[in-house]
Amino acid sequence: MATRSTVLITGASSGIGATYAERFARRGHDLVLVARDKARLEALSARLRQESSVVVDVLQADLTQSSDLAAVETRLRDDAKIEILINNAGVAQSGGFTEQTAGSIDRLVTLNTTALTRLAAAIAPRLVKAGEGAIVNIGSVVGFAPEFGQSIYGATKAFVLFLSQGLSLELSPKGIYVQAVLPAGTRTEIWERAGIDISARTDLMEVGELVDAALVGFDRRELVTIPPLHDAARWDALDTARQGLLSDLRQAHAAERYRAGP
Numbered sequence: 669m670a671t672r673s674t675v676l677i678t679g680a681s682s683g684i685g686a687t688y689a690e691r692f693a694r695r696g697h698d699l700v701l702v703a704r705d706k707a708r709l710e711a712l713s714a715r716l717r718q719e720s721s722v723v724v725d726v727l728q729a730d731l732t733q734s735s736d737l738a739a740v741e742t743r744l745r746d747d748a749k750i751e752i753l754i755n756n757a758g759v760a761q762s763g764g765f766t767e768q769t770a771g772s773i774d775r776l777v778t779l780n781t782t783a784l785t786r787l788a789a790a791i792a793p794r795l796v797k798a799g800e801g802a803i804v805n806i807g808s809v810v811g812f813a814p815e816f817g818q819s820i821y822g823a824t825k826a827f828v829l830f831l832s833q834g835l836s837l838e839l840s841p842k843g844i845y846v847q848a849v850l851p852a853g854t855r856t857e858i859w860e861r862a863g864i865d866i867s868a869r870t871d872l873m874e875v876g877e878l879v880d881a882a883l884v885g886f887d888r889r890e891l892v893t894i895p896p897l898h899d900a901a902r903w904d905a906l907d908t909a910r911q912g913l914l915s916d917l918r919q920a921h922a923a924e925r926y927r928a929g930p
């Protein structure tokens with residue numbers, strides 16, 4: 669990958685996305701910043717241009733709107749300088765399952781899964797052709813913890829992990845690096861936006877620490893990066909156990925316990 673390859677970051681106006689933007693700018697990468705809040709994107713891009721002398725473009729888009737999503741897809745398809753996609757834009761769940769409306773479910777699922785998948789699909793063929801590039805998908809530890817509540821949000825994040833694992837299997841032999849980053853609670857605006865009070869929380873990670881750790885995983889070409897997990901062997905054991913199930917799942921006959929009988 670060229671040193672000055674361009675990085676497109678979704679959800680770059682605040683929190684994790686804005687911090688990725690800062691870090692990649694410091695590394696000398698040009699940027700395309702995507703979010704709805706144009707004023708915030710412009711302010712960030714002006715600062716990064718000044719601090720790091722990189723080229724920063726702003727692409728205002730509501731990724732739940734099909735025309736805006738299509739414009740970002742077009743940019744990813746056509747701009748050969750973009751070699752890294754940070755698929756970060758996301759919203760959390762406000763309230764429990766029975767409090768959801770059709771609109772809130774639609775927005776959550778569309779942004780966290782459909783938009784993320786379509787953007788990966790827009791850039792992947794070009795990266796495959798070039799034989800290099802990276803797709804980073806921001807999931808969450810909630811994706812394997814239904815016990816944490818937030819069933820729909822967690823389901824979208826389980827999707828992100830599964831998709832990343834699948835894409836890595838398909839694309840890494842073609843030179844594409846795919847990373848799933850699974851933060852736990854991190855101090856950003858996402859909580860306030862979802863109406864969740866975090867004033868008493870003492871277990872939230874600072875966003876700079878989260879992104880710096882994610883970038884260590886990126887530089888090591890890790891498939892799954894879980895910054896808050898101190899013992900990496902715990903994840904390896906879980907994933908090894910999952911893979912161990914695979915041969916047992918492909919059976920032509922139902923298990924003994926499901927055979928008809930008294």
Ligand SMILES: NC(=O)C1=CN([C@@H]2O[C@H](COP(=O)(O)OP(=O)(O)OC[C@H]3O[C@@H](n4cnc5c(N)ncnc54)[C@H](OP(=O)(O)O)[C@@H]3O)[C@@H](O)[C@H]2O)C=CC1
Binds near residue numbers: 704
């Ligand atoms: N903070 C945490 O505790 C955790 C966060 N995550 C994940 O990290 C990612 C980033 O979240 P975080 O930085 O915390 O939260 P923030 O709320 O700070 O950032 C979310 C970003 O997404 C953008 N965004 C929201 N809705 C849309 C939309 N419809 N179209 C385009 N952009 C949109 C926002 O910009 P704008 O409003 O300008 O559009 C903003 O830039 C999310 O995917 C989240 O699920 C995962 C685990 C924990």
Ligand SMILES: CC(=O)[C@H](N)C(=O)O
Binds near residue numbers: 761809851858859
């Ligand atoms: C940001 C959230 O709402 C969520 N609890 C998470 O940790 O991913």
